[in-house]
Amino acid sequence: MGKVNVAIVGATGAVGTKILEKLLERNFPSSSIKLLASKRSAGNKVEVGEKQFVVEETVPEAFDGVDIAFFSAGGKISEMFAEEAVKRGAVVIDNTSAFRMVEDIPLVVPEVNLEALRQHNGIIANPNCSTIQMVAALEPIRAKYGLKRIVVSTYQAVSGAGSEAIDELQAQADQLESRAEIEGEILPSAAGKKHYPIAFNAIPQIDAFDASGYTLEELKMMNETKKIFSMPELQVSATCVRLPVVTGHSESLYIEVEKENVSVEEIREVLSHAPGVVLQDDVDTQTYPMPLFAEGKDDVFVGRIRKDPDKSTGFHLWVVSDNLLKGAALNSVQIAESLVSIKTSI
Amino acid sequence: MGKVNVAIVGATGAVGTKILEKLLERNFPSSSIKLLASKRSAGNKVEVGEKQFVVEETVPEAFDGVDIAFFSAGGKISEMFAEEAVKRGAVVIDNTSAFRMVEDIPLVVPEVNLEALRQHNGIIANPNCSTIQMVAALEPIRAKYGLKRIVVSTYQAVSGAGSEAIDELQAQADQLESRAEIEGEILPSAAGKKHYPIAFNAIPQIDAFDASGYTLEELKMMNETKKIFSMPELQVSATCVRLPVVTGHSESLYIEVEKENVSVEEIREVLSHAPGVVLQDDVDTQTYPMPLFAEGKDDVFVGRIRKDPDKSTGFHLWVVSDNLLKGAALNSVQIAESLVSIKTSI
Incomplete structure (x- = not known):
């Protein structure tokens, strides 16, 4: 064409x-x-x-x-x-x-x-932004070792809520000393009834609540992931939290793969060749992804990969990406x- | 006496x-x-x-x-x-x-x-501060329904790293526009070789790294919890993250209880009578714990309680407390x- x-x-x-x-x-x-x-x-x-x-x-x-x-x-x-x-x-x-x-x-x-x-x-x-970076990081692992389960806790930037949320964070950010008096006007959700300060805070609500007690953001991550992977049987649950970060979503992922006895080194190896994924994982040099350094970058950054001490198929990963770009x-x-x-x- | x-x-x-x-x-x-x-x-x-x-x-x-x-x-x-x-x-x-x-x-x-x-x-x-608030929130559940497993992701305040870390956040907090140029001097760990900005960032390192790839903070949560509960067999794994929050640690907990068919209402009921615990859990009124509002308070606040959609014994909780007080x-x-x-x- x-x-x-x-x-x-x-x-x-x-x-x-x-x-x-x-x-x-x-x-x-x-x-x-x-x-x-x-x-x-x-x-x-x-x-x-x-x-x-x-x-x-x-x-x-x-x-x-x-x-x-x-x-x-x-x-x-x-x-x-x-x-x-x-x-x-x-x-x-x-x-x-x-x-x-x-x-x-x-x-x-x-x-x-x-x-x-x-x-x-x-x-x-x-x-959804938080879904994209998660599935991009997990697909190489899923393809090679299978995937049974995801438990994710997010650390999401305000730019996901639009430019007025960035303005709100900026207006509040220099009030550290008087932080108890800050009043929120936009977040967690402009359409919601209550608003809370975001500076020096963490708000465990993104988007509105569903009758299940999950937020729509959490349900998006859970449902979209199953659809993208074509895995209706995949176990996914999410907790989504908004932070005083301008741009760059972070995610603490706990996953269980199908294959037994996969090593952290094998997970690292697979991710090091994955398209759109950059491995930043070397604790000796304090190398791991952070949202401030992911801003403006195209890739999905993955680090802090480690095995669950009690479950041989369980792994933890820390995944960060610019929510306005890859997200x-x-x-x-x-x-x-x-x-x-x-x-x-x- | x-x-x-x-x-x-x-x-x-x-x-x-x-x-x-x-x-x-x-x-x-x-x-x-x-x-x-x-x-x-x-x-x-x-x-x-x-x-x-x-x-x-x-x-x-x-x-x-x-x-x-x-x-x-x-x-x-x-x-x-x-x-x-x-x-x-x-x-x-x-x-x-x-x-x-x-x-x-x-x-x-x-x-x-x-x-x-x-x-x-x-x-x-x-x-350790992050351990205390977690076990205080979980003990009433453990005592009544048993506890098999904890997967926790933390959202920790800078005051846990001392007053110089608060000063560092304050010095950086008004540089939202020029955030890419901020240089860290204290965090993630004053004794570490590398330092990263904390304002507008999330740092997935608290304390030094162990050879296992876990940080000492994560291992503290894992080992101390087993000792306090006298449950060496309890499965606990942690991911600890530092945020631009002055005081008040938050935790996204995924737990599995022993007893089958426990309801969210039963968990809420148990927590509503627990010593030192305050239930803040009503999504209709956007009521949930947040670190900015926990600062200066003695209690451990718990909310966002919901059942894992794929595991009948699995629950999510959001636990917040003042890390300098109860912590x-x-x-x-x-x-x-x-x-x-x-x-x-x-």
């Missing part, structure tokens, strides 16, 4: 901006890139390097002639315009949770389940690149 | 100061309180309310006539002076890791294993109160 016409819906947001940057940085074979956003942002100019773009309003006609449309403007906008874009001939790569668990919509991390892209009805879903924008652009290279029917 | 003469070694440190405050606040039956510290601090005055104390140098003779000596000045000082204090007639309550795993030295959390206090050779060890000073003072009330041989 030749060059493609691209649209980015939500182009002025935290993830939309990164999608544009990644498309340009990776020389995506686009013949045009159209930036779409709300009426309020229409007419604004966006500059990346020497290129200038003018933001247009997201209306149905905007998708005429578009081959690939990235959606990253919230679930409601996706529900409103994704089918419309498909009807006008585009393939939609959707960064929201709107379509992720719909049965015939592929949920894709290219390093893990590229083949799921071969059959789609015009919409492809990009998984969102980069993965979406990689999906688009894969679509182009496997010459699907777009 | 009558009133006792008390000494606090390391009285000018973060925990020593809190021990003095708690002794006064709880009207501990002391006839005298002697503050001991390094030669450098000797002569300094410490005021609590209307009471004034003069710091003296820690020398062997300082323990003459002392009935109970709290030690909180690092493992080396405990190794140097604890036996000396015992020889001169004091019972030592040691807040360092120096004696915790010594076989005939009791390791005590009064709500959990008070009876261990009945037999001692003059030294009683106060467990250190308060627990030490409670040990002293227990000693007084069970009229041991001091």
